Amino acid sequence: MKDGWLQRLQDELAQAWAVTVKDMKVYYLRPGMIMFGLFMPFFMFFSFSVRREMAAAQGVARLLALTTFFTAAAAGPFIIPLERRLGTYDRLLAAPMSLLTLLLGKTAVGAIFAIGVSAVALLGGVVAFGASIAQPWLLAAGVLLGSFSFSALGLIFGSIPARNPGDVMMPSTLLRWGLLFISGVFVPLAEMGAVARVLAYLSPLTYAQDLMNHAVLGMGLLDPWLDIGVLLVSGVLFLVPSVLMHQRSRRLGY
Amino acid sequence: MTNTIEVKSLTKYYGRPGAGPSARLRAGVLAVDHVNFEVHQGEVFGFLGPNGAGKTTTQRMLTTLLEPTEGRILIHGHDLARDAYPVKRRMGLVPEESNVYTELTAWDNLMFTARLYRVSRGERAARARELLETFGLWEKRDVKAQDFSKGMRRRLSIAMAIIHKPALLFLDEPTPGLDAQSARAIRGLIRQLSAEGTTIFLTTHQIEEANQLCDRVAIINHGQIAAIDTPERLKQAFRRVQSVEVALEPDGQAHGEPLSALAGVTTLVKMGDKWRLYTQDPSALLPQVMDYARSRELRVVSLSTLGPSLEDVFLEITGQQVGTVQHKAEGSKPRRRGMGGRR
Numbered sequence: 001m002k003d004g005w006l007q008r009l010q011d012e013l014a015q016a017w018a019v020t021v022k023d024m025k026v027y028y029l030r031p032g033m034i035m036f037g038l039f040m041p042f043f044m045f046f047s048f049s050v051r052r053e054m055a056a057a058q059g060v061a062r063l064l065a066l067t068t069f070f071t072a073a074a075a076g077p078f079i080i081p082l083e084r085r086l087g088t089y090d091r092l093l094a095a096p097m098s099l100l101t102l103l104l105g106k107t108a109v110g111a112i113f114a115i116g117v118s119a120v121a122l123l124g125g126v127v128a129f130g131a132s133i134a135q136p137w138l139l140a141a142g143v144l145l146g147s148f149s150f151s152a153l154g155l156i157f158g159s160i161p162a163r164n165p166g167d168v169m170m171p172s173t174l175l176r177w178g179l180l181f182i183s184g185v186f187v188p189l190a191e192m193g194a195v196a197r198v199l200a201y202l203s204p205l206t207y208a209q210d211l212m213n214h215a216v217l218g219m220g221l222l223d224p225w226l227d228i229g230v231l232l233v234s235g236v237l238f239l240v241p242s243v244l245m246h247q248r249s250r251r252l253g254y
Numbered sequence: 255m256t257n258t259i260e261v262k263s264l265t266k267y268y269g270r271p272g273a274g275p276s277a278r279l280r281a282g283v284l285a286v287d288h289v290n291f292e293v294h295q296g297e298v299f300g301f302l303g304p305n306g307a308g309k310t311t312t313q314r315m316l317t318t319l320l321e322p323t324e325g326r327i328l329i330h331g332h333d334l335a336r337d338a339y340p341v342k343r344r345m346g347l348v349p350e351e352s353n354v355y356t357e358l359t360a361w362d363n364l365m366f367t368a369r370l371y372r373v374s375r376g377e378r379a380a381r382a383r384e385l386l387e388t389f390g391l392w393e394k395r396d397v398k399a400q401d402f403s404k405g406m407r408r409r410l411s412i413a414m415a416i417i418h419k420p421a422l423l424f425l426d427e428p429t430p431g432l433d434a435q436s437a438r439a440i441r442g443l444i445r446q447l448s449a450e451g452t453t454i455f456l457t458t459h460q461i462e463e464a465n466q467l468c469d470r471v472a473i474i475n476h477g478q479i480a481a482i483d484t485p486e487r488l489k490q491a492f493r494r495v496q497s498v499e500v501a502l503e504p505d506g507q508a509h510g511e512p513l514s515a516l517a518g519v520t521t522l523v524k525m526g527d528k529w530r531l532y533t534q535d536p537s538a539l540l541p542q543v544m545d546y547a548r549s550r551e552l553r554v555v556s557l558s559t560l561g562p563s564l565e566d567v568f569l570e571i572t573g574q575q576v577g578t579v580q581h582k583a584e585g586s587k588p589r590r591r592g593m594g595g596r597r
Contacts, residue, residue, distance in 0.1 A: 014372065015369070015370055015372070018366060018370055021366075025358060025362070026355050026357045026358060027357075086351075086353060086356075087349055087350075087351040087353035088354075088355060090319055090353065091347070091353050091367075091370075092370075093318070093319055094317050094318060094347050095342065095371065096339055096342035096343040096371065250319065250321050251321045253311070253314075253320055
């Protein structure tokens with residue numbers, strides 16, 4: 001019985017990884033992914049950072065938070081509706097794996113993309129601006145957990161039963177922009193008013209930015225363990241609505 | 255006889271039960287209405303029906319893509335609602351649209367599916383090669399599927415569905431839109447899979463294809479099973495749908511009205527350069543057709559009597575009509591279309 005369980009777990013992990021690798025091959029170079037996942041965070045960064053007084057380390061921390069956030073959250077709303085339209089999503093839903101396995105595989109697609117783009121951003125920051133990393137392990141934790149959490153967030157929008165990426169990209173982008181401005185990325189938490197700060201605490205991006213501040217600048221406003229915990233828990237919680245929405249679609253025939 | 259699929263009182267409503275201003279909307283739209291049937295192990299089972307009859311909805315419920323509103327599905331003895339995993343492992347699905355990954359090569363498409371179905375590492379490459387050779391795609395194994403023709407994509411799609419050697423294969427409209435050569439190759443493959451013991455659930459509206467391939471067919475209409483039997487027994491049950499087919503020279507639309515006025519003709523259909531006259535009594539009609547040809551000094555190029563085809567049975571049951579020029583007899587002659595379905 002135990003062997004059966006272990007074998008099933010091993011199978012499910014291998015299937016999730018197969019989905020991830022397939023998506024990486026098929027979608028990473030698609031214009032939609034490059035536009036929303038690669039260019040968008042850099043455009044956002046330069047739009048709000050050029051000609052403003054800012055230390056190199058502060059800029060790197062901000063850029064890392066932006067890249068993990070925008071890049072990871074772009075995958076789900078782009079890939080899943082596209083696969084629905086092409087009929088390839090049915091192939092995955094009919095395969096012998098659990099829905100959670102499929103969603104974990106899809107989450108990893110966005111997370112790995114975000115980790116890759118963040119690595120490029122980090123390299124650029126270190127080489128071009130001479131920024132140094134105060135606590136590398138916190139940086140690794142921030143990028144990994146932030147990418148996981150934000151990719152799971154994007155998956156919620158991908159779970160809307162639409163067949164056109166544009167239909168879900170719009171609400172997804174709207175939410176991301178909203179979170180961006182309440183999350184202490186452009187206005188530090190310490191400078192926010194009481195109401196704004198309460199709003200900021202509702203956004204997982206706040207904790208990702210704070211963790212990046214700890215990692216790069218060596219200081220943040222919140223306890224880094226709180227940041228890590230919130231990112232981990234929010235990532236898991238974000239999977240719940242995706243599961244429920246998939247179950248609902250299967251029940252109602254959307 | 256062992257059943258691979260057992261469907262009991264399967265029902266599907268679309269829409270949100272409880273939502274909407276009217277009772278009809280609150281109930282949802284009924285797509286499949288308490289359907290019952292069995293598919294025997296190793297048989298090719300045809301599932302026929304006009305557009306919107308409930309074919310695809312039924313197939314999506316059988317393949318776990320859609321949750322039934324009511325009813326029970328047993329596949330290989332497993333209740334699909336409670337224990338879908340072992341069923342999914344032994345099931346292959348070829349949907350209507352060839353859902354291959356166009357950015358991947360034929361080889362990568364097969365490797366991905368093999369990983370998804372946990373085909374062992376040692377078997378994957380050998381199985382992929384075997385299938386690519388069988389489907390005539392081995393030379394194109396490194397070509398991305400985006401450069402494939404529709405027929406090649408279809409073949410690849412089927413190869414992906416059977417890479418794990420499923421005991422049950424669902425095929426949704428496998429040949430429409432394909433050239434004759436590709437369609438014939440796919441029919442040959444279906445026969446081969448069936449000979450090897452695979453149970454095949456073939457959803458189609460290609461009646462002749464079902465006639466050639468299926469051991470039994472079910473005809474679904476308005477969400478209900480209208481008939482289930484072997485093609486030959488269904489034809490026997492509809493002996494009244496017989497016809498006389500004649501080709502006249504010179505041909506022309508002008509023959510339509512006088513031919514349809516001959517005694518005993520229920521429906522007249524122009525089929526290419528031939529006229530098909532449906533009747534319950536071909537022997538009484540034949541001399542009338544000859545008399546008509548003689549009186550107009552026409553040459554009879556060919557003349558034959560035909561028993562009911564599976565298409566005729568299908569049309570009789572579903573109340574549809576052949577999609578060619580059709581001349582209805584004048585007056586109160588009975589019309590095939592008006593005969594209605596058999597529930």
